[in-house]
Amino acid sequence: MINKRKFIAVIGGSRCSSQEAKLAEEVGRELARHGVALVCGGLGGVMEAVCKGCQSEGGLTIGILPGDNRQTANPYVQIPIVTGIGYARNIAVVKSAQAVIAVGGSYGTLSEIAHASQGGIPVIGLNTWSLARNDQPDNSIIPAQSPAEAVDIALSLATD
Amino acid sequence: MINKRKFIAVIGGSRCSSQEAKLAEEVGRELARHGVALVCGGLGGVMEAVCKGCQSEGGLTIGILPGDNRQTANPYVQIPIVTGIGYARNIAVVKSAQAVIAVGGSYGTLSEIAHASQGGIPVIGLNTWSLARNDQPDNSIIPAQSPAEAVDIALSLATD
Amino acid sequence: MINKRKFIAVIGGSRCSSQEAKLAEEVGRELARHGVALVCGGLGGVMEAVCKGCQSEGGLTIGILPGDNRQTANPYVQIPIVTGIGYARNIAVVKSAQAVIAVGGSYGTLSEIAHASQGGIPVIGLNTWSLARNDQPDNSIIPAQSPAEAVDIALSLATD
Amino acid sequence: MINKRKFIAVIGGSRCSSQEAKLAEEVGRELARHGVALVCGGLGGVMEAVCKGCQSEGGLTIGILPGDNRQTANPYVQIPIVTGIGYARNIAVVKSAQAVIAVGGSYGTLSEIAHASQGGIPVIGLNTWSLARNDQPDNSIIPAQSPAEAVDIALSLATD
Numbered sequence: 001m002i003n004k005r006k007f008i009a010v011i012g013g014s015r016c017s018s019q020e021a022k023l024a025e026e027v028g029r030e031l032a033r034h035g036v037a038l039v040c041g042g043l044g045g046v047m048e049a050v051c052k053g054c055q056s057e058g059g060l061t062i063g064i065l066p067g068d069n070r071q072t073a074n075p076y077v078q079i080p081i082v083t084g085i086g087y088a089r090n091i092a093v094v095k096s097a098q099a100v101i102a103v104g105g106s107y108g109t110l111s112e113i114a115h116a117s118q119g120g121i122p123v124i125g126l127n128t129w130s131l132a133r134n135d136q137p138d139n140s141i142i143p144a145q146s147p148a149e150a151v152d153i154a155l156s157l158a159t160d
Numbered sequence: 161m162i163n164k165r166k167f168i169a170v171i172g173g174s175r176c177s178s179q180e181a182k183l184a185e186e187v188g189r190e191l192a193r194h195g196v197a198l199v200c201g202g203l204g205g206v207m208e209a210v211c212k213g214c215q216s217e218g219g220l221t222i223g224i225l226p227g228d229n230r231q232t233a234n235p236y237v238q239i240p241i242v243t244g245i246g247y248a249r250n251i252a253v254v255k256s257a258q259a260v261i262a263v264g265g266s267y268g269t270l271s272e273i274a275h276a277s278q279g280g281i282p283v284i285g286l287n288t289w290s291l292a293r294n295d296q297p298d299n300s301i302i303p304a305q306s307p308a309e310a311v312d313i314a315l316s317l318a319t320d
Numbered sequence: 321m322i323n324k325r326k327f328i329a330v331i332g333g334s335r336c337s338s339q340e341a342k343l344a345e346e347v348g349r350e351l352a353r354h355g356v357a358l359v360c361g362g363l364g365g366v367m368e369a370v371c372k373g374c375q376s377e378g379g380l381t382i383g384i385l386p387g388d389n390r391q392t393a394n395p396y397v398q399i400p401i402v403t404g405i406g407y408a409r410n411i412a413v414v415k416s417a418q419a420v421i422a423v424g425g426s427y428g429t430l431s432e433i434a435h436a437s438q439g440g441i442p443v444i445g446l447n448t449w450s451l452a453r454n455d456q457p458d459n460s461i462i463p464a465q466s467p468a469e470a471v472d473i474a475l476s477l478a479t480d
Numbered sequence: 481m482i483n484k485r486k487f488i489a490v491i492g493g494s495r496c497s498s499q500e501a502k503l504a505e506e507v508g509r510e511l512a513r514h515g516v517a518l519v520c521g522g523l524g525g526v527m528e529a530v531c532k533g534c535q536s537e538g539g540l541t542i543g544i545l546p547g548d549n550r551q552t553a554n555p556y557v558q559i560p561i562v563t564g565i566g567y568a569r570n571i572a573v574v575k576s577a578q579a580v581i582a583v584g585g586s587y588g589t590l591s592e593i594a595h596a597s598q599g600g601i602p603v604i605g606l607n608t609w610s611l612a613r614n615d616q617p618d619n620s621i622i623p624a625q626s627p628a629e630a631v632d633i634a635l636s637l638a639t640d
Contacts, residue, residue: 005238037239062239068255068279068406078165079197079222081241082255085405086388087595088245088568092252095228095242107620110611111594115567118587119228129618131590132610140587228566245565246548247435248408267438267460270451274431275407289458291430292450300427325558357559382559388575388599398485399517399542401561402575405568412572415548415562439548 009039009097012046012105020104021049026147028053051076098158102128122157169199169257172206172265180264185213186307192219211236258318262288282317329359329417332366332425340424345373346467352379371396418478422448442477489519489577492526492585500584501529506627508533531556578638582608602637
């Protein structure tokens with residue numbers, strides 16, 4: 001591909017705490033400052049906060065929606081993708097990205113972490129899940145201490 | 161949504177005749193001249209020709225891919241969406257658009273025409289399928305005589 | 321596979337005329353008499369009628385549902401498959417079968433005919449769509465005059 | 481639904497240790513002894529072992545396959561469902577069940593645990609993942625000490 005733009009997904013709950021929203025919005029601003037396109041699930045909560053931050057710095061926001069209607073996208077989504085496949089769109093969210101940043105999140109977010117790890121796509125975490133398998137820690141989620149660090153790690157690993 | 165950009169899908173075979181490629185490329189140029197974002201399946205044939213035309217006039221090209229790998233996108237796709245769901249991505253191609261233009265095409269294209277019509281999304285046809293149900297003609301595919309006419313009709317119907 | 325059971329899909333509208341329901345119910349009875357497993361979309365209309373007929377003769381009925389809830393299956397579905405992927409389940413309905421019988425139907429049925437033909441799965445039609453491409457008739461839907469004939473043709477072609 | 485049969489999914493890797501295969505096979509036998517229908521992903525490893533055990537006791541085995549071809553099913557699958565949607569079929573595996581038993585497993589299995597928990601479907605674990613969120617243990621996976629105990633817990637929770 002001629003296209004050299006990087007695509008990074010940000011995942012998290014459609015409802016979130018105000019602290020998670022602040023983290024997500026700052027992640028969005030950082031992505032825009034680095035010229036990265038944002039991919040997300042297109043709805044509220046963390047998805048809306050990260051789109052808001054990204055758009056405020058002139059970034060490109062892509063929302064991959066579960067339902068049949070573009071009107072369900074949050075107001076900061078510039079490219080709504082309408083899939084009609086419900087939670088199966090979680091797979092498209094992470095597979096469309098070269099790295100994934102998780103902010104908080106519940107079981108939907110966990111499914112996205114799992115699908116990304118299954119596909120060899122790096123996952124960086126901010127206050128999110130941690131995993132162990134057969135009582136051994138699994139290190140597939142790389143912890144970050146701040147939005148800026150999360151974006152730095154994501155960019156360094158987004159090699160496709 | 162704040163977003164007022166229109167999204168129009170162009171569908172057709174991943175292999176096509178040179179005449180179909182010419183039609184598709186001109187449809188792509190027309191879409192770009194009208195400031196419309198192009199949605200397609202992201203692969204070769206009609207999809208590549210329409211992306212090439214659209215990009216040549218500075219338009220935005222979105223390719224919704226069936227497989228697991230962004231490298232399968234044609235070189236004119238600017239926004240590759242990697243779904244991993246095979247032919248089920250046909251549904252996302254048409255549902256992400258406010259109108260659909262079909263150029264030639266085989267059974268995959270027919271499935272997209274059907275999914276669009278099922279969802280109430282207008283379909284404009286250039287040298288493509290025609291349908292009858294119980295021996296009565298079905299007029300859900302609006303015939304156009306040229307790429308410019310196809311885009312004009314699509315825009316007039318793309319009201320969401 | 322050890323399994324030698326044949327699987328045939330019956331497709332058609334979730335609402336249908338009483339004549340279509342009669343045809344579908346008789347198709348279901350014929351399938352059961354031949355020891356064939358029935359695959360369908362699991363909802364009402366043609367799907368319910370064919371399941372009713374099949375079950376009345378002791379046949380096996382499989383319903384591949386679009387939503388998230390097995391309770392949406394019609395009462396004659398013995399094996400409900402809950403996909404949560406909406407209309408993308410249409411693809412699973414036809415791909416799970418070795419031949420497809422269409423009874424009437426609207427655009428959802430047309431999408432199933434298209435997905436089956438794309439995958440090389442034979443389609444037999446009772447009072448359903450007919451197709452032409454670039455003004456040439458397309459013969460991918462094999463017309464049958466009765467439920468018994470439809471099942472006979474389907475079985476003769478269900479070789480996988 | 482008239483249907484009172486219970487459906488329980490068993491998930492785990494397409495490659496597995498001999499110990500995991502032994503556990504899975506015994507889970508399959510237990511399910512069959514209780515008259516429960518088995519749902520799984522239809523491929524090898526844990527999926528094949530559990531189907532083998534279930535069939536050996538006369539149980540019903542359903543395999544929901546990711547690809548386009550029923551020939552990819554393991555030889556103990558009686559009802560192959562061919563989805564063509566890749567890993568998105570993981571969602572159908574768990575949503576088609578009233579409870580899920582995880583035996584070992586990698587990221588694909590983790591995605592299924594997540595999708596089940598998101599949908600409120602109980603998950604019972606044998607030597608599988610454990611989860612924590614924001615450093616707090618998450619108890620959505622109920623640990624079992626043996627195949628018999630896993631099946632007992634699953635049946636007690638499979639109320640739909």
